[in-house]
Amino acid sequence: MVKARKYVFRKQFDGFPKESDLELVEEELPPVKDGEFLAEAIYLSVDPYMRAYAPRLSLGTTFIGSQVAKVVESKNPKYPVGKHVVGEFGWRTHTISDGKDGIFPVLNPEGLPLSLSLGVLGMPGNTAYFGLLEICQPKAGETVVVSGAAGAVGSIVGQIAKIKGCTVIGIAGTDEKGKWLVEELQFDRFINYKDKDFEKELKEATPKGVDCYFDNVGGEISNAVMERMNQYGRISVCGAISGYNSGGDVKVGMVQLFVVSKQLKMEGFVVRRWTDRWFEGIEQNKKWIKEGKMRYRETMTEGFDNMFKAFVDMLKGGNVGKAVVKA
Amino acid sequence: MVKARKYVFRKQFDGFPKESDLELVEEELPPVKDGEFLAEAIYLSVDPYMRAYAPRLSLGTTFIGSQVAKVVESKNPKYPVGKHVVGEFGWRTHTISDGKDGIFPVLNPEGLPLSLSLGVLGMPGNTAYFGLLEICQPKAGETVVVSGAAGAVGSIVGQIAKIKGCTVIGIAGTDEKGKWLVEELQFDRFINYKDKDFEKELKEATPKGVDCYFDNVGGEISNAVMERMNQYGRISVCGAISGYNSGGDVKVGMVQLFVVSKQLKMEGFVVRRWTDRWFEGIEQNKKWIKEGKMRYRETMTEGFDNMFKAFVDMLKGGNVGKAVVKA
Numbered sequence: 096m097v098k099a100r101k102y103v104f105r106k107q108f109d110g111f112p113k114e115s116d117l118e119l120v121e122e123e124l125p126p127v128k129d130g131e132f133l134a135e136a137i138y139l140s141v142d143p144y145m146r147a148y149a150p151r152l153s154l155g156t157t158f159i160g161s162q163v164a165k166v167v168e169s170k171n172p173k174y175p176v177g178k179h180v181v182g183e184f185g186w187r188t189h190t191i192s193d194g195k196d197g198i199f200p201v202l203n204p205e206g207l208p209l210s211l212s213l214g215v216l217g218m219p220g221n222t223a224y225f226g227l228l229e230i231c232q233p234k235a236g237e238t239v240v241v242s243g244a245a246g247a248v249g250s251i252v253g254q255i256a257k258i259k260g261c262t263v264i265g266i267a268g269t270d271e272k273g274k275w276l277v278e279e280l281q282f283d284r285f286i287n288y289k290d291k292d293f294e295k296e297l298k299e300a301t302p303k304g305v306d307c308y309f310d311n312v313g314g315e316i317s318n319a320v321m322e323r324m325n326q327y328g329r330i331s332v333c334g335a336i337s338g339y340n341s342g343g344d345v346k347v348g349m350v351q352l353f354v355v356s357k358q359l360k361m362e363g364f365v366v367r368r369w370t371d372r373w374f375e376g377i378e379q380n381k382k383w384i385k386e387g388k389m390r391y392r393e394t395m396t397e398g399f400d401n402m403f404k405a406f407v408d409m410l411k412g413g414n415v416g417k418a419v420v421k422a
Numbered sequence: 423m424v425k426a427r428k429y430v431f432r433k434q435f436d437g438f439p440k441e442s443d444l445e446l447v448e449e450e451l452p453p454v455k456d457g458e459f460l461a462e463a464i465y466l467s468v469d470p471y472m473r474a475y476a477p478r479l480s481l482g483t484t485f486i487g488s489q490v491a492k493v494v495e496s497k498n499p500k501y502p503v504g505k506h507v508v509g510e511f512g513w514r515t516h517t518i519s520d521g522k523d524g525i526f527p528v529l530n531p532e533g534l535p536l537s538l539s540l541g542v543l544g545m546p547g548n549t550a551y552f553g554l555l556e557i558c559q560p561k562a563g564e565t566v567v568v569s570g571a572a573g574a575v576g577s578i579v580g581q582i583a584k585i586k587g588c589t590v591i592g593i594a595g596t597d598e599k600g601k602w603l604v605e606e607l608q609f610d611r612f613i614n615y616k617d618k619d620f621e622k623e624l625k626e627a628t629p630k631g632v633d634c635y636f637d638n639v640g641g642e643i644s645n646a647v648m649e650r651m652n653q654y655g656r657i658s659v660c661g662a663i664s665g666y667n668s669g670g671d672v673k674v675g676m677v678q679l680f681v682v683s684k685q686l687k688m689e690g691f692v693v694r695r696w697t698d699r700w701f702e703g704i705e706q707n708k709k710w711i712k713e714g715k716m717r718y719r720e721t722m723t724e725g726f727d728n729m730f731k732a733f734v735d736m737l738k739g740g741n742v743g744k745a746v747v748k749a
Contacts, residue, residue: 147683313678335678346673351640351662354690356474361688363681 097124097133097168101187102158102402108149111340111410114403117158117186124191132174134164134182134190136399136422140213141406142247143311146339157185161218162422163201163209164190181212186402188422202377207384208393214247214417215384215391216377222333222366223251223309224376228259229369230331230362231307235260238301240320243311244282245272247417248333251380252309253282254389261307264300266316268412275415279390288316297323304328312337314347321353330361340410392416424451424460424495428514429485429729435476438667438737441730444485444513451518459501461491461509461517463726463749467540468733469574470638473666484512488545489749490528490536491517508539513729515749529704534711535720541574541744542711542718543704549660549693550578550636551703555586556696557658557689558634562587565630567647570638571609572599574744575660578707579636580609581716588634591627593643595739602742607717615643624650631655639664641674648680657688667737719743 099122106116127133139162148159166178171194174180183197184190192198201212214220226248233239239256243249244265253263253276264284265276273285284300286293297319304325310317313335321330338345353359369376383389394414396405399422409418426449433443454460466489475486493505498521501507510524511517519525528539541547553575560566566583570576571592580590580603591611592603600612611627613620624646631652637644640662648657665672680686696703710716721741723732726749736745 310678313676317676317678332678332681335676335682338676338679345676347676349640349644349662349665349672349674350677351637351644351659351690352665354659354688355662355692356690358690358692358695360690361681363678363683363685363687365682365685368685 099124099189104158127168127170129170131193132166132169132171135167136162136164136188138163138210139420141409141418143334143336163212210419219247220380221376222248225369226331226333227252231329233259233261233307237306238262239307240264240305241309242266245415294319318348324357328359332363394418396420426516431485454495456497458520459493459496459498462494463489463491463515465490465537466747468736468745470661470663490539537746546574547707548703549575552696553658553660554579558656560586560588560634564633565589566634567591567632568636569593572742621646645675651684655686659690721745723747
């Protein structure tokens with residue numbers, strides 16, 4: 096008999112998630128039936144979308160999320176023992192699956208870490224790839240601003256914009272992140288949104304205005320970027336992390352004033368929109384990594400017991416690159 | 423010697439425009455030279471964009487705006503005496519022009535009032551036509567919400583959406599406006615944003631959600647509409663009148679939270695974008711009027727001396743349909 100451990104969603108988040116909102120419980124799994132397999136988590140993902148999606152999640156269910164897992168028992172020939180998968184199994188150590196839904200292949204065996212399937216070679220990498228290229232359609236020579244620039248998505252967005260020949264300005268909240276963005280990822284400039292001269296620095300950094308804005312944060316940071324945007328600027332809205340933990344109570348200046356006068360196009364997206372092109376994005380990012388044009392970093396937390404801590408640290412901006420938990 | 427009267431922009435608006443921000447002065451016009459003509463204002467337009475644009479307008483210049491004028495003296499064969507033109511001459515009674523810039527033909531002589539060239543058969547009509555059809559791309563059976571619904575633009579937007587087979591909900595601020603929208607313009611429903619149950623009424627009025635939103639106002643009204651929008655909803659942002667008189671100080675909930683989760687597309691526009699298709703919009707609106715499918719109303723103020731009053735009344739929502747001043 097296999098015992099799984101899992102986090103059950105017990106209480107709707109109010110502001111920043113509290114440890115007592117989730118309960119870590121043990122569950123005895125039934126025997127594996129024909130067509131099923133048992134997978135054991137190796138790496139688990141913590142992402143901003145989990146906080147955003149929580150209000151629509153039922154209490155009593157396992158908290159949502161993807162993981163890289165290894166098949167350890169199988170009665171399904173498509174998933175033999177030893178195979179690795181990316182599964183939308185939630186926050187749990189062991190999962191019985193029939194292999195039908197929410198399973199993606201691990202596409203990065205060639206010398207790259209398995210955990211990248213949760214980052215640059217997985218959902219966040221595709222979020223950056225499609226969200227920037229399809230919605231902003233950046234052209235060489237244009238100025239691209241990315242907020243949440245040192246996160247799993249933002250750090251890839253900026254690098255893709257550089258590959259496309261753009262001038263790239265990254266916005267994040269610590270100078271350590273900024274150093275990484277400029278020195279290792281070749282961003283043209285970093286601006287710390289916590290600086291009291293943030294708006295002035297942003298103006299100086301964008302002498303030709305801003306053509307594309309990849310927005311992970313929302314709020315006044317985004318208004319300051321819109322203030323700098325050129326006519327017909329494009330905004331890809333990937334997230335609004337500055338509002339996730341405030342219950343919608345954060346009040347900001349109205350964006351419509353910028354949207355009209357500058358004729359901006361702002362579009363939100365969920366990466367599932369491009370499910371039919373999923374492997375295109377992952378293969379392209381992998382190619383750029385192999386060519387040395389794209390770098391990545393992971394903030395790795397050890398231990399399934401530390402899932403909650405890793406989650407909240409990430410929400411508070413404690414991660415550089417992709418936040419991952421090693422089970 | 424002809425004496426023109428004109429309104430000079432003397433003081434930048436702070437909140438709602440004050441009468442002392444503009445000065446009504448007399449100006450002696452020089453003789454008409456070869457290639458020029460003298461036009462006398464018949465109808466003058468007051469529009470929300472004038473308030474929005476004012477911060478970028480230099481003090482000491484004539485306040486901006488269009489008028490229907492009649493050529494009363496001419497040394498330009500293209501503009502013979504007696505011809506009517508729509509000119510971007512600003513708030514003035516007499517204008518000498520060389521006919522090169524900012525002049526549109528009057529396209530509605532066939533039994534329709536000349537003043538419509540400032541409304542449904544002019545810039546506001548084209549704003550409605552292109553702003554709705556090009557940006558929202560409404561499909562038959564979809565639900566379309568229009569704010570500022572009883573204004574020069576909103577009232578046309580709603581009627582075009584009805585012609586295209588949509589369910590149309592108009593938002594405005596008086597029940598008299600609502601009566602006109604529903605009883606005469608065939609809107610499916612009117613909601614008064616001043617009602618304390620506004621959000622509840624909006625929810626009841628949109629059982630299938632909202633697919634398209636034509637936004638003239640911005641602010642919390644627009645957030646309430648976004649709350650009701652369906653996945654992949656489209657928002658055409660024409661104006662943000664709720665923010666024009668507040669110096670950007672109105673604070674509202676952040677739109678990015680809706681934009682991401684519902685994958686909304688929000689686009690602002692200025693109607694000049696479609697200058698190359700200008701006559702298409704006007705001819706189509708005229709056709710719909712002739713066919714009895716489109717109605718219009720004007721709120722007419724008598725006298726050039728009352729320009730300022732008409733302007734502020736319009737900004738406060740005092741008009742039904744197009745606000746026009748008869749010189």
